[in-house]
Amino acid sequence: MSNEDDLMTIRKMCDAYGVTPRALRFYESKELLSPIRQGTRRLFTRRDRARLKLILRGKRFGFSLEEIRQLLDLYDVGDQQVTQLARTYEVASRHLNDMVRQRTELDEAITELKEQLAWCERRLVELNVHSAAE
DSSP states (O other), X not given: OXXXXXXXXXXXXXXXXXXXXXXXXXXXHTTSOXXXXXXXXXXXXXXXXXXXXXXXXXXXXXXXXXXXXXXXXXXXXXXXXXXXXXXXXXXXXXXXXXHHHHHHHHHHHHHHHHHHHHHHHHHHHHHHHHHHHO
């Protein structure tokens, strides 16, 4: 496979990863991706594709773009990714704790709303019974 076969145009990237050209340009402006520029044309390397996968996963997990950028930058530290993995573990653990807390709060809100709906339903039945009796 030649080096050119490893390159993807912006359209192919969009199709492969379900992102918009605007998103790719935005990630490039935030220095998260660094495609090869040929005039106005952008060509994305395997490294860009791997980074985009990590960006999308990080976003899904609630990481800020700054956190993602910092974690991606740690890849080049030269310690076999020990620093990057340790920092990723720390950030991911914090986000997991936040997500669990949010889920607990959401579960409580759902339970309370269901109780309120049940009360409203009972009250409407009572009022309709009284209205029908009059």
